[in-house]
Amino acid sequence: KKRRKKENKKREEKMIIKNKKIQFTQKTISTFSAILISLLLMTDVNAKNTDQEAQKIIAEQLKATFNQTTFKNFSRAPMQGWWQAEISNEVIYFSPKEALMFFGELYTKNGVSLTQETRKKWQAARTEKLDISAALTIGTGAIQIIEFTDTDCPFCLRFNRWVTAKNDDYKHLHGKDLFTRKLILTPIDQLHPNAHKESVHILCQSSDKWEEETTKTLESKITYADMDDCQKGKDLLLQHREIAKGFGVSATPTLVIDGQIIQGFNQKKLADIINTKMNSLSENKAKVSEGNTRDLEKI
Secondary structure, eight states: OHHHHHEEEEEEHHHHHHHHHHHHHHHHHHHHHHHHHHHHHHHHHHHHHHHHHHHHHHHHHHHTTTTTTOOOEEOOOOOOTTTEEEOOOOOOEEEEETTEEEOOOOOTSSSSSSSHHHHHHHHHHHHOOOOTTTTTTEESSSSEEEEETTOOOOOHHHHHHHHHHHHHHHHHHHHHOOOOEEEEEOTTTTTTTTTHHHHHHHHHHHHHHHHHHHHHTTTTTTTTOOOOOHHHHHHHHHHHHHHHHHHHSSSEEEETTTTTEESSSHHHHHHHHHHHHHHHHHHHHHHHHHHHHHHHOOO
């Protein structure tokens, strides 16, 4: 009995020692892991701080080298040693070492334009923040186009004719609008001193006359003597000017469609975006229709 008691006591002592060793090891590992995670986080923060400092220095160098230009969205480019920035809705590339800057498309070996992807990302971020609550709404279609337009701009006139004809053709076939146009009047006073008065005239009208009066003004089918002048129109034009200024509009027409910004009347690019958008809408409609059919079959 005594021998058994001694053996049991030894076993208990061994188990206590073993448990203490396990607890010590677990505690040591936890402490080491915490220290390692802290070091990694500090390294990551330091790396980010260093990168931000480098970015700030190089951005200042870019501004000093090309001091006549305003840049946005400055970041590292896909090419080693190069940086990228946005100027007038386009992507430029800058080498601080060589003090060189170039515009152009950067492609992967598979033919994917990295420049276009960057451009879309930047433009989408800008358009998401665009407040168009004061814009004039023309049409009720599924595809929205935001238009910054000057009533004396010949390319704005060409765009208005094109988009109206395309909407009319679609309406004739389907009985509804293709576009919802969000019009922001942006008179370029230096080029078109009368565009201010024309814009006020349009903004004085009721919503059911916006499309008609915009077209008449663009087509020069109304005399200045027949134009309306009201405080509501003047106040609303100030809002439109602020929207255009905040968005960085420097030329008309400037168009925003499907998160992409188009400067000028680029008919091919517009048609490509619209066709892609229409195909996407058709596919979604087909999926909804197929889903409804399946639900009916279940019933």
